[in-house]
Amino acid sequence: MIRAAIVGGTGYTGVELLRILVLHPDVDVTVVTSRSDAGQRVDAIYPSLRGLCNVDFTVPELDALAECEVVFFATPNGTAMLLAEQLLARNVKVIDLSADFRFKDDKEWSKWYGMEHACPDLISQAVYGLPEINRVAIKQTNLLACPGCYPTAVQLGFLPLIENKLIDFSHLIADVKSGVSGAGRKAQVSALMSETGESFKAYAVSGHRHLPEITQGLEGVANQSIGLIFVPHLTPMIRGIHATLYGRLNKSSDDINDVQTLFEQRYQNEQFVDVLPQGTHPDTRNVRGSNNCQIAIHQPQGSDTVVVLSVIDNLVKGAAGQAVQNMNLMFELDEKQGLTTVALYP
Amino acid sequence: MIRAAIVGGTGYTGVELLRILVLHPDVDVTVVTSRSDAGQRVDAIYPSLRGLCNVDFTVPELDALAECEVVFFATPNGTAMLLAEQLLARNVKVIDLSADFRFKDDKEWSKWYGMEHACPDLISQAVYGLPEINRVAIKQTNLLACPGCYPTAVQLGFLPLIENKLIDFSHLIADVKSGVSGAGRKAQVSALMSETGESFKAYAVSGHRHLPEITQGLEGVANQSIGLIFVPHLTPMIRGIHATLYGRLNKSSDDINDVQTLFEQRYQNEQFVDVLPQGTHPDTRNVRGSNNCQIAIHQPQGSDTVVVLSVIDNLVKGAAGQAVQNMNLMFELDEKQGLTTVALYP
C-alpha cells in the first residue's frame, strides 16, 4: 500500500481526495493535515466519510509527511512551494493541486499570484499534470503540478484543433461556466448561497489567473503564440464546469465530420476523455462525481466557426481525480485505479 | 381604466403579465383565458395573486376579448395569428408575446416554426416591440410583436456597436445563458428539477429559433448582413438571462473608454437600459423581477475583442414587462407605469 498524506484536508479538493483515496485499493491515507481542525477526527468534520476514514487531522509536520510515499497539497497557493524541496529531498513524491508549480516562468507566476516564488529552481523539475499531453513525463517526475479546473476543460477542448492547426490561433474564445465549489471552502460573502443561488454572472473578465495557464499550455502545443479571450462565469450549482469554445477554421472548407473524426481519433485511447456523437450537448451532470471529460463538436449553420463543448467536474477531473490519475501514473498503477465511478444522475 | 385580456393565462408569461397588471394603475384585467383551467378562479391556480385578482379563467371567445381595449397573447406559437385579424378589425390592440409576428418574412417564419403562417398579410403591419429601437412605430401600431427573451438581451447588448459600425459584422458571437422558466410551464421531462437542477448545458447549437430573430433585428440596424454564432445554454435557476457577447473591433486602436461612453450616451434616455460602470459584472439577480437590462463592457487584456455582458429577467424585460412597456407606449401612458419595481435580492 502506498502511504499518502493530504496537506490541507479541509478544503473541497482535500475532502474530494479523501472521497477517492479511501476507496483506492493501493493507497492508505495516513496523514491529513489541517491547522484549524487539528486534533479532531476527519469524519467528525466530514460525516460522509464515517466508517471509511479512521484518521485525525494533524498540524503539518515535515517528519510525519516524509514517512509517506506521496504528499498531496490541497492548500491555498503559496504553501506547497514552502515544503516541496524538503519532501523531494527525502524521496517523497509531491502532487500539488494548487498553482505553485504550474507556470514555467516564475516572474509571470509572481505577477498573477502576488507573491515571490519560494523555490524558482524547482519549477523546471515540475511536470504539468495533464496526462492527455504529458503522460510520459508524468511517469518520470516526482513533482507534479496539477492543472487548474478551467485549464483542464479548455485545453482538452481545444487540443485537437491546435495540434492540427485547424483554427486561427490569434482569436480563440473560451466562454466558461463553473459551479461555486470552485471558489473553495472558505468564509466569504460572495460564495454564500444567498449571493450565488438563483443568479448567474461573469467575473474577472479583465484577467483571471487561469488565463496565462491556459495560454502557456496551448502555446506549448502550438509552438507559437496564441490569442485567447477567456471569460469565466459563476453558475448556481455546486459542481461542474462547462466550457464553450470558439475557433475560426483556417479553411472554411473543413468539414465538421472530419473534425469529429479528428477528435475521436485523438482521444480514442484516453480513458477519461469521451468524444460524444455529433450534434449532442453534454450536461455537466454527465460527469458529476466522475473523472471524465465529455466533449461535443459543432459547426453552427455551416459557418467557419467551430464550437466545442467540454464538460468536467471541477473537483474531480479538474482537481482531485486528475491528481489521483497522475499519482497512478507516477506509481505505475493502472491509470483508472480508484477512478472507476459513475456520475451521480440525477 | 384600460380593459385588458390575457389569452393563455396559465403559462409563465401569462401569470407574469398578471403579476404586473394587477398593480398597474391604468389597467383592469377583465378576461383571462385558459382552456385547461376554464371555470376556476385565477388565484386558485396562482395563490400568489390572492386578494389582487378576482377573475375566473374562461375559454377564449372572440366577443369577450373584443370588449377589451387590448388583448395580450401569452400563448404557444401559432395561436395569436388565428385571432389577431378579427380583433384588429374590432379596434382591439393586439400585443403578442409569442413569435407569430416577429419575422418580416413569412417563409422564413414557416421554416423555423414548422407551420404555415395564418395571416401573412398582417405581418407588415406588425411592429417589433423593442422600444429602444422602435419607439415611434410602437406608439402608432395596433399590432405589436414582443421580442423573444434571448433577442432582447442580445440586441440591446450589440446595438451601440452595430449602430456605430465599431465591430466586424461578419463574426459576432453570442454565448447566452437562460434560466429554466424560459422553457415554459408545460409538462416535459427535460425541464424537471431533477433534470435541470445542479447541471449546466448548451442546447440547440446547430440553430435556435431566436437566431433568425436576432439576425433580422441587427441587420435592420446595420443595413447589411451580419454573421452571428448564437449558442444558448440552460442554467440551473428559474429566472434570468445573461448574454456574453463578443465582437472584434474594426480599429484595434479603439479605446474601451470611448466604447463605454458610447453605450452610456446611447442609453442615457432609456428608462430600462442601465449601463454599469466599467469593470463591473452584472448579476442576473440585479434585475430579477424588474424590467431592467443591465449592461457592462469589457476589453480583456487590451485585445481587439470587446466583450459585452447583458442581463435581463427573461419573464420581465424578456417577455411580460416589455409587453407592458409596449402597451404603455401604445396607450400614450408613462412608459414606466406599472413597471417601477425593485429586483428581488437576495
Added chain:
Amino acid sequence: MIRAAIVGGTGYTGVELLRILVLHPDVDVTVVTSRSDAGQRVDAIYPSLRGLCNVDFTVPELDALAECEVVFFATPNGTAMLLAEQLLARNVKVIDLSADFRFKDDKEWSKWYGMEHACPDLISQAVYGLPEINRVAIKQTNLLACPGCYPTAVQLGFLPLIENKLIDFSHLIADVKSGVSGAGRKAQVSALMSETGESFKAYAVSGHRHLPEITQGLEGVANQSIGLIFVPHLTPMIRGIHATLYGRLNKSSDDINDVQTLFEQRYQNEQFVDVLPQGTHPDTRNVRGSNNCQIAIHQPQGSDTVVVLSVIDNLVKGAAGQAVQNMNLMFELDEKQGLTTVALYP
C-alpha cells in the same frame, strides 16, 4: 415625507428595508449606515437599487440619525440597545429588527443572547411588533421590537388555537423550515452554497433563540405556561419559512370545519394573513417577496391532531416587511402602504 434611517444597511434585512422603502410613497430614506462600506454609494453595493436610491453609506452617528423621524435597526443583536435611549430622548421612533427588545425579561435575554442587556429599563416600554396581536399598543409606542422570522410564522399559525384553548398547551410541536437568507449576509462557511445547496438538515434542536420568544408570545395569549418543541431546519432555498405545527385537540370531537371557520374569522380583517381553503398546501413561493402569511389547516385521517401549515417570506413578513407594517401603524398611515406587492412566481 417621513425621514428614515437604516442602521446596518448591508445585511439582508437592511437591503430588504431599502427594497421596500425606496418605493414607499411616504418615506424618504436619508441615512443608511454601514461601518464596512461607509463612503460608497448604496447602489454600488446593491446594483438592484440603481436609479432608486441616491444615498451613500455612512458610519452611524447619533446626530445624523436624530434628524430622522424613524430609525430602523437592521443590525446584529446588541447594537440597537446601545443607541435606542438617546434616539428616543430626541423624539425619534425606533424600530428594531434585531432581538434586543423582544424579551420582557432581561435575565432570560442575557441567557440566550450571551451578553448583558445595556438598557433593561427600556424593555418595558418596547412593544412586540406582531400587529395581529398588538396593533393598539404598536400605534402608541416609540420603541418597536420586530418579531423574529420563525416566531412570526409559528405564532400566527398557533394563535387561533391558543386563543380558543382548543389544543393541549403542554405539547405543541413546531417543525419549521427556513431558507438560508435567515443566516444573514456574513462570511461563514456554513452558509456557503456548496454547504447548503442540495442538502437539508435540522439544527439547534437542543434550543434555538427563537424558542423562548415564541413561548413568551404564546404564553401571553394563553395566560398560562405552554410546552413547545421547536425544531428549526435549513432548506436549500434563499427565501421562505414553512412552519408545520402540531397540536392535540382537547376535544377529539372538534370538527376541522369549525377550526377552519375559526381561523377565517380570526384573520378576516387582517391584511397580511390569508387563510387558504381547506385541504390546500401553501408553497413558500406564494409569498416570496410579499408581506403575506398564508395558512392552511388539516386534521389528518380524522385524528385528534390538528396540523397547521404557515408560510411567510422570512425577509418580508419575517423582518423588513413587518417592520414597515409596524412603521405604518406608528405613523398612522394605511397599514398596507408600500407593501402591496405580488409574490414572485415562478
Added chain:
Amino acid sequence: MIRAAIVGGTGYTGVELLRILVLHPDVDVTVVTSRSDAGQRVDAIYPSLRGLCNVDFTVPELDALAECEVVFFATPNGTAMLLAEQLLARNVKVIDLSADFRFKDDKEWSKWYGMEHACPDLISQAVYGLPEINRVAIKQTNLLACPGCYPTAVQLGFLPLIENKLIDFSHLIADVKSGVSGAGRKAQVSALMSETGESFKAYAVSGHRHLPEITQGLEGVANQSIGLIFVPHLTPMIRGIHATLYGRLNKSSDDINDVQTLFEQRYQNEQFVDVLPQGTHPDTRNVRGSNNCQIAIHQPQGSDTVVVLSVIDNLVKGAAGQAVQNMNLMFELDEKQGLTTVALYP
C-alpha cells in the same frame, strides 16, 4: 456472474440501479426494458453510463427476462404484479421496487393504489425488504418487496423506540422532507424546476400512500396498533430524505443518554445504519449517493419528547441501493457488495 434484468429502466430508480449494478462485481445487467426507448442504447439516454453499459433498451418480454436470475422492477405501481407469478414459476427471483407487494392486505392496497391487485395470492410469499428487520426472511425469499423511501427513513428512526416500548404508540409524528427526484422521471408540471425550485411545501397531509406502509411496519414490530401523523414535504433539492420524528417518552425519567446507547446497540451490527454522536444533526448530503442511513437523537430542553433525525438518499437506501442490498442477501453475497461508496460532498 448473476444475470440481472431491470424492467422500467428509464425512471430514476431504474437508472440508479444501473449506476450501482454496472460496478457490482457479481452482477451482469443483460436486459434493460423500456417501452418508450426500446431500440436505443442505454447510454444514449443516460450519457453518465458511457463506457460502462453496453446494452440497448428492449421491450419487456417474458422469455428474455426469464433468462436472468433476478429481475428488478423499477416500474410504476401495478406492473410488477402482472409478471411476478410467471417469473417466479421459472425460478427467477423478483425484486420489486414499486409498491405492489408491500402490503399484507390486498384490500388495503387497493384502497390506496386505486386498482385491484392482480395476484393477491402471492402477497403472503412476498417479504418486505427492510434488512434491519427482516434479514432472515429476505435470505429465503424469491419475491422481495422493496420498502418505499419515506417508510425506510421513518421506520429506521422509530424502530429502537418501538421495539423497546419507550414511547406512546398512539401519538407518533413523522414530519418528513423529500427531494424532488421522489416524484419520478415523468412529464408533469408540478415537478418542473420552475415549480419546485426555491420553494418548500407540504403535500398530501390528509393521507399519503406511505402512511399505511409505515403503520403496517411499525405495528408489526409493536404488536399493537399505533397512531401516526405523517406529513410529507417537498424540498428544493434533487436527492435526499430527512425525517424528523417525534415521540413522547412513556417515562419522562428516561435519560437521553440511555436512548442514545439503545440506538447504538440496536444498530451496531448494521452496515448501513449509522447512529451519530449525541447532539449532532445529519445533513442529507452526508448520504447523497450512498446506501447509508444516518440517525441522531435529541431530547430538547429536557422535555418528555424524543426527537429523532433520520436521513437517507431516497434513490439509494430509499430505493435502488436497498434493492441491491436485498439482492446481495438473497444470493448469499456480502451484504455490502457493490455498495461501498462515499457520499458526494459537496
